Amino acid sequence: MGEPMWVNVVATDPVLEAGVTSALLGCPDIAVVTTRERAVVTVLVVDHLGREALDAVRSVRAGADRPEVVLVVPEVEPAEALWAIAAGARGLLRRREATADRLTRTVLAAGEGDCTVSPDMLDRLLAAPTVPAGTLASNISDRERAVLRLLADGRETGEIAQELCYSTRTVTSVVHDITRRFRLRNRAHAVAFALRAGML
Template identity: 60%
Template sequence: MDNLLPVSVLALDPVLDAGAKSTLYGSPDIAMVLPHEPARVAVVIVDRVDDQVLHLVGTARGEAHHPEVVLVATELAPIEARRAIAVGARGLLRRREASMERLVRTVLAAAGGDCTVPTDLLDPLLDHRTDGRPAVAARPPWSGPGLSDRERAVLRLVADGRETGEIAQELSYSVRTVTSVVRDITQRFRLRNRAHAVAYALRGGLL
């Protein structure tokens, strides 16, 4: 038990609650705990992301033990993803993508400090403001030299929770190249680590 990651599940629908717990129980790395017990990660399962859900995410993040929050929603549009990140969600998944492997990977990534979002949301999150209009002039963190295509490709996979070796294999780069790309991004924008790079990209000039 001491070596397992304590994870709680919060769901407004008891069917969703039972399904998520059943999925996570199958992981040898995770120990399920009750919502009021200390958890490293809280998994919030919902149908749609509305004000009630955003309040639930913020409340979960504000618990005394400050768990990271992974939000799993049936529908997840870019504006909803931005709002969820703004109130403290560390990982985002759509329910149809939340296989056991994907959900566990997202939970473990959140516990390790990485920010994970569906890859198809990364560009919209970078390219639009919360009102849905282009954010060309409202994106100071990525102004100046911006990101190259290679940096964007690497950052997308970092946001998807991929490890360095997996990113290298996916893009046919060496591990050293991927490490160098991430280091260049963090140094250029004065960021702490790769999780900070993803979070900074998602928040920069958008919220």
């Protein structure tokens, strides 16, 4: 047996942090380390998969050691799962599914570079019609592509406008045009469509 994988746990709730840490300590292939030590995988336990959680994923991934991230959340919709994966998460588990066995398997898979989501979530993600590679990329302007990339990063309309030096009205109009042209339901659907097309 080789060296154990170094993993740390970050949670706003100390009870949840202790529970996740305890579950991981039962696996001989994992060594739990503090957040000040180098880790191959960071387990983030969040209360809600919103902007703050996505920013936390990006922040961890941008660290010096660039650890992989496994997110543990109370609930998650398929569109939110796409946001999390686009932000850099390698694993995504609902709390009710995060048994010791499931959690350790997800963490070990993330450390090996695999991406893990719940089977039912994967089924729902794959249920959408497929998009032929290049379809979106060949029918979209550079401005629309730039807006979609920032949407995939979880940016709000005002932030996108500021970064691209557009008015908020222009950004809103661009998103509206994309969703109408490709018959998409909302922003998350637009990002999912772009991801499936291989553009983002």
